[in-house]
Amino acid sequence: MKPRLFFTLAFSVITLMILMVLLVTLWLGFEDLIHHENLANPESIALWEYVAQYGVSAGFFVITILFAVWLLFDEGVAKPLNYLTRELQTILRVNPHQEILYEGPQQLGLLFPTINILCQRLANQEQAMLQATNAATARVEEQKRRLEAILMDLQEGVVVCNLNNQVLLYNQLALKILQVTGELGLGRSLFTLVTREPISNAFRRLRLRVAEGRHRHHPQGTTARLVCATTDGHHTLHAQMSLILGDEETPTGYVITFNDITEELAALGKRDRLLRQATEGLRAPIANLCAATETQAANPDMDPTARLAFEEVIFKESATLSETVNRLCQEYRDVITGYWPMTDDLSATLLEMVALRLRETSNIEVTVVHLPQWLHGDSHSIILLNEYLIRRINDHTGVMAFDIGAEAGRRQVYIDIAWSGEPLPASVLDGWLDDPLPGAPGGLTVRDVLDHHKSEMWSDRRIDDLARVRVPMLPARDLPTVSDLPARPEFYDFALLQQAPPGDDLAARPLKSLDYVVFDTETTGLKPSEGDEIISIAGVRIVQGRILTGEIFDRQVNPGRLIPKESTRFHGITDEMVNGKPPVHLVLPQFHQFVGDAVLVAHNAAFDMKFLKLKEAESGVVFANSVLDTLLLSVFLHDHTQEHNLDAIAARFGVQVSARHTALGDALVTAGVFVRMLELLEDMDVNTLGQAIAASSSIVEIRAQQRQF
Amino acid sequence: MRSQTAIFNKLVRDFMRDCPPTAPASATCAETVERMVAANASSVIVTDPGNRILGIVTEQDVARRIAFKVSPETPVETVMTRRVLTIPAGEYLYHAIGRMRRYNLRHLPVLDENRAVIGILNLHDALSAASAQMVQQIDLITHEGTLEGLQKVKTAQVELAAELLDDGLPAPEIQALLTHINNDIYRRVTNLCIAGLDTEGWGAPPVEFSVIVMGSGGRGENFIFPDQDNGFIIADYPDEDHNRIDGYFMELASRLVAALDTVGLPLCRGYCMAVNPMWRKTLAQWFRQLDGWGRKRNRIALQLSDIFFDFQPVWGQNRELARALRAHITTMLRQDRAFLRAMYEEISDHNVGLGLFGGFVTEKEDPYYRGQVNLKHHALLPLVEAVRLLSLREGVEQTGTLARMDALHDLGVLDANAREELRSAFVQIANLVLRQQVADFRTGRKVTYFVHPDSLTKRAREHLAEAMKAIDRLRNRVRAELTGNLG
Structure with a gap:
């Protein structure tokens, strides 16, 4: 009222x-x-x-x-x-600045003037706040505009992403290079545009470099070069990734610049064609010269001395000319090969692209196997070379299924193309050397690519009776060093490892014939029953003793709690990175589906299994699979030593370690170790899954007894 | 008149021409040109064996880059244009026009779901479907690429509405267009959120589902800046999967709702959005919910069902979900007169804004709008509600108010006179509201449903009073028929 x-x-x-x-x-x-x-x-x-x-x-x-x-x-x-x-x-x-004018009776005393003063003060404050906000907004806008102007000027496609790989900023050229036809960019993940693996690999590498402080002395600091492709596989891209470091040198995002080398190499190819035309132009005068010589030869009436001098000149000229032609030819080839940007790349990245290209355009089935290795080379031509070799082998032998993988040698990394059948005779392989590679600029040949990588290929039979073509490659120059972070302490849950024996059928199966999923988890800490949670889980499949790097499960998980700083030191994962990632009860069903009936393998499996078991109720999936533990198997195989952490075992088995302390990196190393263990187990007369589990259990019992004393 | 906005409903598929000749990447330039000539076409598309597009060679390319420049044996791969913009066949035509104009293209290859080329769209063919001034509007509302772009689309909507109003297009058609554009934004944002979840490791949607809009969006009667009223119908799944499956949809809903808010569809104050478990249900849960509303008939139940009954699906691979739910509503209400009566009683105080002596009922509470008529509460809602009640009783499945009137007329419930009267009432009021909203937006005022009677001409006032009387008659009839109260 x-x-x-x-x-x-x-x-x-x-x-x-x-x-x-x-x-x-x-x-x-x-x-x-x-x-x-x-x-x-x-x-x-x-x-x-x-x-x-x-x-x-x-x-x-x-x-x-x-x-x-x-x-x-x-x-x-x-x-x-x-x-x-x-x-x-x-x-x-309506109007915050209006003054209340009142000229009636003044019974209310100073009420009106006081309220006026109050209102004025409020209005001024609002005004000041608005001005401050406007100024701040304008400043941010100005900075953004300046940044955008710089981005526009760059001759490379630039994309800025946060740790969720969501695009924050990009320039027009990037859209063009990434073949984006202009759908809205809101919250868009970079991985909808380019292949995921190379980018996450580079990111892992850089993250580790920073976590271990190596970036301060590293020649490339916080940047890494990589090769990736658009998701449709049509365009190969060279890219350079730089981490953006925030407080305390923790990464807050990254900048990635793209170059479409398909186009660049094509442009080079055009230049070559011109060069070639020029050299072809030279050929005519040479022919004339030769003809003249012939005429001379056919003219016996010429004065012998003049004729000799004339002949000499002609021969000299033609010799010089043909030398010039040869030099030109050589030079233009050098121009192309000299341009070749050589980078360090992960073999799996390149070989996956080979598989992708073949799958898209033919019925040839290529499986990428073995652990990924770092090699140094021109990625585009390596891809073309392997694609071409497989096509030729397919032509020659009619084989439709190939394995392709890289293996580390002493000084080199070998790319093996393997199939079941007969090795190729050297004459057949040599016959391909001068074939031009389809799609390569300037008519590059198989030989050119091999020469450029200081390589030669041969064909022989592997230990496992498959035929192969082996192409040696240069090893990476910037090999990721072995991490000096301490290993996770050994973890035993004796109750857990007394697993129910697998059904008779399974127990009797030879170890090598089984399917395995080797996996690893990263967690917020070491105490699963005290609230520590999974933040990353990754696995790789092993089929018939082959590590299938094309079948990888790799997820980050939002733990629903803060990630302790001290654990970030080990795995490099921060709260910001898991923001927006699915919770564990959504990831485990996906992992369960990935695993299927395979036998689970992990290093120190008790630790990882404990986390999985604790989440069974919440996620609705039960991992009843048989489990093998590389830690226990290592104790069983090498009881002469006390060193059974993953780094030590990997060193013992000669498995190259890259990107350790990430779930995927550790899973891959464990897989590499496990595949070699299978051989040793056979020597110790452990041939079936049942025997392997029995051997593991005996180790658990010994440890349990040791603990009692 | 109708042709002006009709363009916004057309699909690329219906306007594309047959695929131009194609050539493999290894074909020579000579072969390629030959194919072009043989087919009397203006371009040749270079494809891989899967019929996916690698590049294009047009007449212009031949003139500029091939004839007399390279040898006829050059593989076409080396001279083709590699970067080809394309458009999916199921995309709306106006997006194609926008894209072609933005990138200055005359042809746009059309792709099917597998990204194989199935045809080509000619700018000329596409433009023949749109009037010249429509094309300018299309330029404005097909902003692509950025978040700011979509926000601009929202602003451009107002200008579009204004221009069409000035052209004398009836408001309901403009409303249909605004709704269409907003629902298109819904579709795009939904696709984007699903793709985003997938790349972050959430996986694909675990079961089929449908995104529905309710309220004015469902009726096709959006004005400027409608709130979000949305929900999910999820295909049934076993209970033990609830954690996993609802976990996914919860995240999808929260991203969807936030993204829509950013592009200018503000959050619903009544929390009528898919983030609310109330509006995110499996088909079976929806059935149970409806039956529950039917049994309880308390205030809240009635209000909620009121919002819900106008729903329409805007996204979903499986149209069956929405269809099944609609069928359930129809059969349930046909058998449940008591529920309709209760619904009427709930809204019985939503009277038209005419006073005892024929004056308008104006705003009393809010001093800022004092003396103005709230056309939503005192004219549109009473009409929409009465028509909805009759339609639900008769089992009419349409949701648009005008479409419902037509269906009621066809069923003999409304005679021709009554329908004409109500139709013109609806059109007139919608016109007034839209005009006011455009004016409000242009002068920077808050966009509402308030109109000052003094701002209308005498004739317009009389028309408005007539319209309100017609609505009042309809409401009296509905009361008599549903409650038996003739008072």
Whole structure:
């Protein structure tokens, strides 16, 4: 209710009450008169009438006074209050700078000036805040514009991503190179545009470099070069990734620049064609010269001395000319090969692209096997070379299925193309050397690519009876060093490892014939039962003793809790990186599906299995698979030593370690170790899964007894 | 009139021409030109064996790069244009026009779901479907590429509405267009969120589902800046998978809702969005929910069902989900007169804004709008609600108010006179609201449903009063028929 109405009503009520009191008093007096039967007494009546008259006039005065007071009150208080409310509403909603002008009665004293001052102060503050906000926004906008202008000027495609690989900023050229036809970029993940593996590999490498402080002395600092492809596989891209470091040198995102080398090499190819035309132009004069010589030879009448001199000149000229031609030919080849950017790449990245290209354009099935190795070379031509070799072998032998993988040698990394059948005779291979590679610029041949990589290829039979073509490659120059972070302490859960024996069928199966999934987890800490959670889980499949690097499971998990700083030192994963990633109860069903019936393998498996078991209820999946532990198998195989951490075993088995302390890196190393263990186990007469589990259990029992003492 | 906005409903598929001749990457330039000439075409598409596009050679390319420049034996791969913009066949035509104009293209190869080339779209053919001034509007509302772009689309919508209004297009058609564009934004943002989840390791949607919009979006009657009213219908799955499956959809919903908010579809104040488990259900849960509403008939149930009954699917591979739910509603309400009666009682105080003596009922509470008529509460809602009630009773499955009127007329529930009266009432009020909203937006005021009667001409005021009377008659009829109260 409005104040004015309220006061009016209040005054009316007071007036009415007073009148009521008067009336009641008079009425009581009258009652009294009747009661004492003084009615007959005219005096009494006259007296009462007299009093009644005064009463009425008193009532009249009271009303007048109250009315006057109300008038004063209404003018002096109620009306100004009403006015004040309205004005304040206007100030609040429409014009914060309006001053309340009031010139009526001043009963309210300093209320109006005080409110005016308050309003003014509020308005000023709002104004100041608005100005500050505007200034800050303008500054940010200005910076953004400047940055955008710089980005636009760059001759490379630039994309800035956060740790979730979501695109934050990019230039127009990047859109072009990445073949984006302009769908909206909101929250878009970089991986919808380019192949995931090379980028996450480079990121892991850089992250590790920073975590171990190596970037301070590293020639490339916080950048790494890589090769990737657009998701449709049509365009090969050279890229350079630089980490953006925040406080305490933790990565907050990365900048990645792209070059489409398909186009660049094609441009080079055009230049070559020109060069070639030029050299072809030279050929005509040579032919003329030769013809002239022939004419000379056919003209026996010429003066012998002149003829000799003439001949000499002609021969000399033609010799010089042909030398020039040869030099030109050589030079233009050098131009191309000299351009070749040689980078360190992970073999799996390149070989996956070979498989992808063949799958897209033919029925040839290529499986990428073995651990990925770092090699140094021109990625584009390596891809083309291997694709071409497989096509030729397919032509020659009719084989439709190939394994391709890299293996580390002493000084070189070998790429093996393997198939079941006969090795190729050297004459066949040599016959391919001068074939131009389709799609390569300037008619590059197989030989050119091999020469450039200081390589020659041969064909022979492997230990496992497959035929292969082996192409040696240069090893990477910047080999990731073995991490000096301490290994996870050994973890035993004796109850857990007394696993139920697998069914007879499974137990009797030869170890080498089984499917395995080798996996690893990264966690927030070492105590699963005290609230530590999985933050990353990765696995790789082994089929028939081959590590299938094309079948990888790799997920980061949002643990739903903060990741302790001390654990980030080991795995490099920060809270920001898992933001937006799925929770564990959504990832484990996916992992369960990936695993299927395969036997699970892990290093220190008790630790990882404990985490999986604890989440069974929440995720609704039970991992009832048989489990093998490379730690226990290592103790069983090498009881002469106490060193059974993964680094030590990998060194013992000669497995190259890259990107250790990431779930995928560790899973791959464990897989490499495990495949070699299978051979040794055979020598120790452990041939079936049942025997392998029995051997492991015996180790657990020994450890359990040791613990008791 | 209708042809102006019709362009926004057309698909690329219906306007493309047959695929131009194709050539493998290894073909020579001579062969390629021969194919072009033989087919009397203006371009040749270079494809891989899977019929996926690698590049294109056009007449221009022949003139500029091939004839007399390279030897006829040069593989076409080396001279073709590699970067080819394409468009999916199921995309709306106006997006194709926008893209072609933005990148100054005259041809756009059309791809099917497997990214194989199935045809080509000619700018000329596409433009023949759009009027000249429409094309400018298309340029504005097909901003691609960035978040700011989509925000611009929202702003451009207002200009589009304004221009069409000035052209004398009836408001309901403009509303249909606005809804269409907004639902298209829904589709794009949904696809994007699904792709985003996949790359971050959440996997693909674990079961089929459908995104639905409710309220004005479902009726095709968006004004400027509608709130989000959305939900999911999820295919049934076993209970033990709830954690996993609902975990996915919860995340999808929260990303979807946030993304829509950023592009200018503000969050619903009533929390009527898929992030609310109330609006994110499996088909079986929806059935149970509906039956529950039917049994309880309390206030909340009635209000919620009121929002819900106008739903339409805007995204979903499986149209069957939405269809099954709609069928369930139809059969349930046909058998449940008591529920309709309760629904009527719930809204019985939503009267039209006419006073006892024929004056307009104006705003009293909010001093800023004092003296103005709230056309949503006092005109549109009473009409929409009454028509909805009759349609639900008759088993009409359409959700648009005008479409419902037509269907009711066909069923003999509304006679021709009544339908004409109500139709013009709806059109007139929608016109007033839209015009006011455009004006509000242009002068930087808050966009609402308030119109000041003094701002209308005398004739417009009379028309508005007529319209309200017609609506009032309809409401009296609905009351009489549903509650038996003739009062």
